[in-house]
Amino acid sequence: GAVVSQHPSWVICKSGTSVKIECRSLDFQATTMFWYRQFPKQSLMLMATSNEGSKATYEQGVEKDKFLINHASLTLSTLTVTSAHPEDSSFYICSARRGTGSRQPQHFGDGTRLSIL
Amino acid sequence: AQKVTQAQTEISVVEKEDVTLDCVYETRDTTYYLFWYKQPPSGELVFLIRRNSFDEQNEISGRYSWNFQKSTSSFNFTITASQVVDSAVYFCALSGGGGADGLTFGKGTHLIIQP
Numbered sequence: 001g002a003v004v005s006q007h008p009s010w011v012i013c014k015s016g017t018s019v020k021i022e023c024r025s026l027d028f029q030a031t032t033m034f035w036y037r038q039f040p041k042q043s044l045m046l047m048a049t050s051n052e053g054s055k056a057t058y059e060q061g062v063e064k065d066k067f068l069i070n071h072a073s074l075t076l077s078t079l080t081v082t083s084a085h086p087e088d089s090s091f092y093i094c095s096a097r098r099g100t101g102s103r104q105p106q107h108f109g110d111g112t113r114l115s116i117l
Numbered sequence: 118a119q120k121v122t123q124a125q126t127e128i129s130v131v132e133k134e135d136v137t138l139d140c141v142y143e144t145r146d147t148t149y150y151l152f153w154y155k156q157p158p159s160g161e162l163v164f165l166i167r168r169n170s171f172d173e174q175n176e177i178s179g180r181y182s183w184n185f186q187k188s189t190s191s192f193n194f195t196i197t198a199s200q201v202v203d204s205a206v207y208f209c210a211l212s213g214g215g216g217a218d219g220l221t222f223g224k225g226t227h228l229i230i231q232p
Contacts, residue, residue, distance in 0.1 A: 034219040043208065044162075046219040059219075091160060095220075106212075106220065108154075110161040 003027060004096050006109030014117055015086060021079045021112045023094035029074035030096035034106065035067075038091040050077040084116045119144045121211050123223035131231050132201055138194045138226045140209030146170075151185065151192045152210040152220065162208075168192065196228075204230045 005024045013019060023033055033050040048069055049057040056069035066088075068080040077096075081088050093111040098104040120143040130136050142151065153165040166176065168185055176183045180197045196203055206227050210220040 036219075036222075043224045044220075044222045046221070049219055093160075093162065105164070105167055108162040108164070113160070 004094065004107045004109040006094055006112055008112060009110060010113045010115075012115045012117065013084065016083055017116075019081045019084055019114060021081075021092055021094075021114075023077045023079070023096065023109050025075045025096040025098075025107070028096075028098045030077075030098065031074060032097045033071060033077040034095045034097075035069065035077075035079050036093045036095070038093065038111075040091075044093065047079075052077075081114065084114070086116045089114055089116045119146075119211050119213050119221040121209050121221055121223035123207075123209055123226050125226045126224070127227040127229065129229040129231060130199055133198050135195060135197050136199050136228065138196075138207050138209075138228065140192045140194065140223060142190050142192065142209070142211045144211060144213055146213040150212040152208075152212070153183065153192075153194050154208045154210065156206045156208060156225070158205075165194075165207075199230045201230050201232050204228060 003026050005026055007022045011019055031052045035047045036044040037047050038044045046059050047062045050069045050071040052071045052074050058064045066082055068082060071077040091111050091113050093109060095106040095108045097106050122141045125139055128136060149170045151168045155163040155165055166183055173185050173187055182195045184193045206225045208225045209223040212218050212220050
């Protein structure tokens with residue numbers, strides 16, 4: 001069964017709305033979670049690394065004030081797309097890594113399809 | 118900087134044919150991990166394999182096999198006796214930092230298996 005839950009799976013909202021996406025590790029503690037974005041028919045691009053109890057690390061070109069990441073507990077990271085616009089429409093997918101060892105694999109959520117009208 | 122190249126954008130074969138998906142990577146890390154994921158139309162990522170940079174043994178899992186060659190920085194994926202259910206987009210990915218970093222994905226190969 002799934003070990004990472006992502007919610008919601010699908011969102012349609014008006015331009016200017018802020019949207020929050022949750023990523024939960026179901027049966028393990030995840031000190032590190034990752035957020036990716038995938039535009040239609042394109043690859044997944046790493047947006048940011050979310051570390052429990054500290055600020056997220058954003059990849060070059062990703063606006064941290066636009067994409068707010070909060071990793072307040074060992075099982076939950078949230079991505080908030082603030083004042084979303086049509087160009088933010090995309091497939092957002094998170095992953096969580098068990099423990100802190102580099103040998104640990106990442107488990108992916110099922111993704112969130114965000115459509116901004 | 119890391120880079121993963123999947124030169125084949127789309128491959129179409131007839132069912133039961135064998136098909137190989139190519140993956141070439143670039144990294145300066147001495148310890149890294151390579152992955153293959155399957156993404157069906159529903160969007161979720163299905164994990165297929167993870168291989169660390171020190172293990173060059175080829176792996177076989179049912180109809181799937183992987184050929185890792187450090188000398189050519191390649192990690193190719195072969196499906197034997199393909200089936201319609203294999204139709205999907207397949208991504209090759211790389212994790213540096215000894216595997217602790219986020220993944221760098223290739224652009225993906227859209228595999229179409231025709232009945």
